[in-house]
Amino acid sequence: MGVSWAMRWVADAGDLARLCEAAQELDRIAVDTEADSFHVYRSKLCLVQICAGKGVWLVDPLALGRAGMAPLVELLADARVEKVMHGADYDLRVLDRELGASVRGLADTQLAAQLGGARAFGLAVLLEQELGVLVDKRFQRANWGERPLSAALREYAAGDVGHLPALADRLQARLGELGRLEWWREECAALEGVRWEESVPDQLAFLRVPGARGLRGIARDRLAALWVWREACAAARDCPPFRILQPETLLQLASRPPENLKALGETRGVGRRLVGEHGRELLALLAAPPPAPERPRVVPPPRDKVRETRVAELRAARDKIAGELGIDGGVLAPRAALEAIVDARPTSPEALGSCLGRRWRTTVLAPTLLPLIGRWDGG
Numbered sequence: 001m002g003v004s005w006a007m008r009w010v011a012d013a014g015d016l017a018r019l020c021e022a023a024q025e026l027d028r029i030a031v032d033t034e035a036d037s038f039h040v041y042r043s044k045l046c047l048v049q050i051c052a053g054k055g056v057w058l059v060d061p062l063a064l065g066r067a068g069m070a071p072l073v074e075l076l077a078d079a080r081v082e083k084v085m086h087g088a089d090y091d092l093r094v095l096d097r098e099l100g101a102s103v104r105g106l107a108d109t110q111l112a113a114q115l116g117g118a119r120a121f122g123l124a125v126l127l128e129q130e131l132g133v134l135v136d137k138r139f140q141r142a143n144w145g146e147r148p149l150s151a152a153l154r155e156y157a158a159g160d161v162g163h164l165p166a167l168a169d170r171l172q173a174r175l176g177e178l179g180r181l182e183w184w185r186e187e188c189a190a191l192e193g194v195r196w197e198e199s200v201p202d203q204l205a206f207l208r209v210p211g212a213r214g215l216r217g218i219a220r221d222r223l224a225a226l227w228v229w230r231e232a233c234a235a236a237r238d239c240p241p242f243r244i245l246q247p248e249t250l251l252q253l254a255s256r257p258p259e260n261l262k263a264l265g266e267t268r269g270v271g272r273r274l275v276g277e278h279g280r281e282l283l284a285l286l287a288a289p290p291p292a293p294e295r296p297r298v299v300p301p302p303r304d305k306v307r308e309t310r311v312a313e314l315r316a317a318r319d320k321i322a323g324e325l326g327i328d329g330g331v332l333a334p335r336a337a338l339e340a341i342v343d344a345r346p347t348s349p350e351a352l353g354s355c356l357g358r359r360w361r362t363t364v365l366a367p368t369l370l371p372l373i374g375r376w377d378g379g
Contacts, residue, residue, distance in 0.1 A: 005051065005162045007154060011060040013068035020071035023052045028082040029075075030164035031103070033091045034157060036145035041235045046144035048161040049073065049161035051084075056158040061098065062147065069099050079104035084164045086110050086123045089194055097196035106188045109164060112171035115183050117326035127163055130170045135159065183360040190358070203293040210245045216252060223254035224292030225285050233278070245269060257286040307342055310376060314338040317368050325364070333361055345373055 006035050010016050030051035037043035044349055048059040050072075061069055076083065076095065085091060087110040095101040113121035120126075124135040139156040149157075175181045206212060206227035215223055227250065234241040237255075245253075249269030258264040264283060266273040315329070315338055322329040333356055340355040352370060353362035 005054050005056045005158065007058060007158045009057050009060065009154070010057045011063035013064055013071075016057075016064065016068065017058060017071040018344060019050075019052070019057055020075040023050070024078055025109050026052055026080060026081055028084060028107075028159045028165065030084040030168075031076070031091070032085065032157075032161040032164070033094055034144040035094060036143055038141045038240060039143045039145060041238050041240065043094075044145065045094050047149075047157055048095075051161045051165060056162050058149075058154055058157055062145070066099060068313050069101075073099050073101040076103045078099050081105055082107050084109065084168045086126075086164060086167075088191060092191070093196040096194075098131055103192055106192050107168055107172075107184075108191060109167050109171055110190050111187045111191065112168065112175055112184050115180050115187065115327060116171055116174045116178065116330050119328075123160070126167060126171075130167055133159075133163055140144050180360075183358075186358055186360055204295060206250075206292070207295075210248055211251045215251075218289065219254050221289040221292045222257060223250060225289035226250050226254060226282075229282070229285060242366075244274070253282075255288060258283070307339075310342045311335075311338050313372060314341060316374055318365065321364060321368060333365060337361075341369065341373065345376065346370070347374070371372065 008019075015314045030049075032049040033045060034047040034049070034294055035043040036046050046063050048061060048069075050057040050059060054347060058071060059069070075081065082105045085103070086108065088103070088108045089108060090094065092103055092106075095103065109126065110121050110123075113126055118126070120129075124137065125362055127133040136156060139153055142153055142156075143159075144153070172181070172184075175184050191334050206224045209223060209227070212223055213222075228244070230241050230244050230250065233244050237244070246269050249267065252267060252269075258267055260281045261275055261283065264270055264279055314333075315335070318333045318338065319329045322332045325332070341352065342350065344355055346352040346355055347370070349362055349366045349370070353359060356362050356365065
């Protein structure tokens, strides 16, 4: 399938305002974003790609700033213009954090593929299967914060968004044949509500290092101290923590701490630069680490075998229906929804819908689940 759009780099606020005003007359645009998460400590929005008609805009938020991006924020919030996106969850969160933007009129092709029965729904896979388009995966971890962007990166970014309208057409037609368009619209409307949420600091984050749970005593203290030190160093350098020290190097230093600078430099994954800049600091930290935080003791609730049995019954019924529909059981009803049903024991479609969170799920599942729930005894 040939490329039929013309790229336009947009780094001027007036230019963006004129383009967005024209796009408000369209029925549909496609949207994608790029960030630099593999290259900095705290990622930022580096590019917004818009496919409007036969043109693709590569909008530069680094040049425009938040104020200069205001016309695009207004366009994204205009529900009259459909926004085709793929796997939009992260894009929506980043747009919210960086621009305060909300997207209305969302048409997510990943959701369309899932509801249409696709087992693999990554963009590259779908483009190849549906449109015969092969995506060059070399640039998936590119540094989108670099300026100027190379011609190859611009072409890749344009391709990410330029093919989305045609893909949406194919998937939407399939959903129409299956009678699932309303399912898709409801899922997209729910996804529009996601917002950025700042992560809560986790004092036990060091336990994510593979092998960490096997450490005891001072070795565990060393690993916790190294984790905190690495985070601070990465934040100061504005780079990902793994570029300071890899997880396996953290574990090795905590388990078998070097006794001097020479031994530290010979540790795999450390390197001369780190020894020169932080060697003595690291040796002092390894020699006398502060006590690591302890995992809070959590007393698990008593096992409720009746509840477990009922969740299993619901899961079996859900999976049977999902299999008949050709979709994943988790899409039809997540485990949390099944647990909510067991706890609430709904007796009406309305009450069941409150547990399932979607009207389409209720329509599909109510004829099977309500009689099943009705057979449960009072225990």
